[in-house]
Amino acid sequence: MFDWLRKWYTNKFSDPQVVALFLMLLMGFLSLYWLSGMLAPVLVSIAFAYLLEWPVSRLCQMGASRSVSTTVVVLGFMGVLILALMWVVPLAWYQGRNLLRDLPQMIELGRTYLLELPELLPGMVSEEQILLMMHTVDERVMAFGRQMLSMSLASIVDLVALLIYLVLVPVMVFFMLKDKTQLTTGLIQFLPNERQLITQVWHEMNVQIMNYIRGKMLEILIVGVCSYAVFSLFGLNYALLLGMLVGFSVLIPYIGAAVVTLPVALVGLFQWGFSAEFGYLMLAYGVIQALDGNVLVPLLFSEVVDLNPVYIIIAVLFFGGLFGFWGIFFAIPLASLVKATANAWSTRLGPVEKVETS
Template structure:
């Protein structure tokens, strides 16, 4: 067994380039895992800087100084965020409160419909077992509601942190965009000299992560807007809230689309019942999901999503469990990073044991 492990180590880590890459990956993982909450403003600023690097780079190539380009792009981005915050969020909040108020009556109506099943199928469904199931469901729903209320109250403490984010993140974004080359050069001094393999992997991932962030934002906007317009013209209640949920659902591949189908179907069912309107709603929603999966995703991400669906779902579960929202957001780039490292890792024939 010892010889087997030693030969495996010689095969995988005999190249100094591989050792350097492994050290960089381990240090980066450890820093984010143990100190992620402390450096979260830095990570958020890096994400937004990646997203805005494309227009800044384009303006720089047109002859505009990089400082001015970064300032103009950042001001435009801040304006769009203010419009979204004060124009969109209040409408979503009102619809969310209205939906939460009406949810108990929706659940009651749904349970009354379910309780009629034993009369229709007495040989298949037992009334007492179904009543027990409904009681357990009500208890679980009540417990979930209490947890949400307690979390909402505790989140009020995070208002101070949010104010800190509102100041630090834009400042960090500006300096990341303005001094990108200087910062990258300074960071490179801390990396060992044997870093050609690390630079190869980083070069590939730098392009893919930037394209992924920009593509994901574009996908959210397109799918969210298309869903809202569809729901609005079909006169579906809570159209803005449901459209926003559908747009945000693309953050979690496969799983998000499945989960968000439930509120869309529930609202449509309680508004129209089993009717042609409900069928048209689900057909339109299915078309939106089909366009997203078969047109938008290949068009926006191309090689970035050249992963098996099982690998994507496993990446979402693992990285989402480690880092929450940002782990889910970067599940595909992180899975692509793992794939790039595996493909680029030097492989040598095991050294023969002469002893």
Template sequence: MFRVIGRWFHRYFSDDEAIVLILLLGVALFTILVLGAMLAPVFAALVLAFVLQGLVNWLEKKGLPHILSVVVSFLLFVAVFLAVLLLMVPLVWEQGSNLLNELPGMVQQWQDALQHLPETYPGFISESQVNAWIETANTQMTRAGQWLLSFSLSKLPNLVGILIYLVLVPILVFFFLKDRTVLLDWFTSYLPKERRMINQVSDEMSSQIANYIRGKVIEIVIVGITTYIAFWYLGLNYAALLSLLVGLSVLIPYIGAAVVTIPIAAIGLFQWGFTQPFFVMMAVYGVIQALDGNVLVPLLFSEAVNLHPIAIIVAVLFFGGVWGFWGVFFAIPLATLIKAVFTAWPGQDELAST
């Protein structure tokens, strides 16, 4: 048995590059798990820099100097950020407050509808079942209200930190864009000169992570704006709030679209009931989801590594549980990284040939 284990260990861990790669991945994992909250502005700035790097490269190809390309891209980012902060956030906040104020009335209307079910379906639903459902719903609503209140109070001391992030993140984005080459050269200077496997994994992942982040941001914007226009045209209440949820739902493949459908259907039923406008709204929402999954995603992520849906869902659940929001956002790139490491690992060629 020890001979078998020894041969296995020699096949996969005899390469010095493999040991270096393990150390790099270990340091990255330690940084994420232990220092993730502390370095959240840095991670956010890196994501935004990835998004803007494509624009910087495009401007440089058009003949602009590097520093001018960075300045133009950064000013565009600041303009979009201020527009979202000054226009979208107040609208979503207002609609969210209105929804919370009207939520008790919506719950009461649903309770009244449930109490009529035993009369409509006497052989299937009893009055005791309806009372149990109502009691469970009231309990869950009370818990949700208590959690929301405690969450809002716990976040009040962090307002100063949020204001610091609003200043710190743009500064970091600017310097990440301006000194990208310098920072990469400094980092690679600490790596071994012979790093074929590390370069293979790095080359495969750098472009894919950049394309993924840029594609996700574009997908969120397109899906969110399209949904808002559709909901606003149809007259659905809380169109901005719901469209924001739909846009963010694309971060979680498969699961996000299913979860966000529940509040959309609930608000549509409360506003229109089982009438034609409700079914038209749900049909339009279904068309948007279908176009997103079958047209937009293939266009934006045509260069992404093909991952099985089970692998994507497992990655979302695992990395989301380990790293929260950022884990969900980077679930697919991290799963792709694991696949790239296994592909480039020493001994895989021998294994494939046997």
């Protein structure tokens, strides 16, 4: 056993390129783990820079300079984003306030339905179980209310942070796009001379990250807009707010779709009860989720997501626990990075293997 471990260690870590790749990954993960809060504006800027690199490159191919292309794309993107936020945020805020106002009535209606379960399912559900579950829900709601109160008290700090993001992030995105070559050259100087393996993994991941961010933004937009249109067509209350929740739920593969189903079902149940309208709503919502998972995701991420769903869920839980929101957002690229590193690592032959095979 120990002899096999010694041979494995000698084969894999005797190559200086493998050691360099391992150290680079270790330093990167440790930096994100310890400095993720401080680096949050940088991570946001990198995500937007990857998103806008494609239109900037297309304008450069049409003959425009890098500076002009970056200026046009960044200004256009910021203008569209500001106009969208001016319409979406006030309406979503108004619907959210109405939802909080109606929440006690929705909870009371839920109690009524739950208390009817022992009669509908005799022998399977007891009244004591229902009361215990309602007590747990009350505790959760009270904890959520305290959390919302603490968040409102810290709103001034959040407002200052938001203002910093609104100024700092566009500036960083602009210079990341305009000075891409200079920044890349400067980073390469810090890499070791033996960096062929690092370059191989980086080129593979650079394309995957760009495709993933662009595809994920398109998926959020398409799913959110389609959900809002369907909810509005049915006349569902809080249609914009729920549509936004469904759109952003795609950030968490599989888990997000399951979690966001609860508020959609509760609002529909509160508005219509167990009626045909409620059934049609849930059927349409199920069609949206099915089209997203079976048509849109394979179309947008055919070159990125080559992972089993079990590995994706494990990656979401693992990297989300380590890095928070950004770990969830980049869970699939990080899992792909682990896979690409393992593939590149396994193809390297150490000196012991070379001697034995020769």
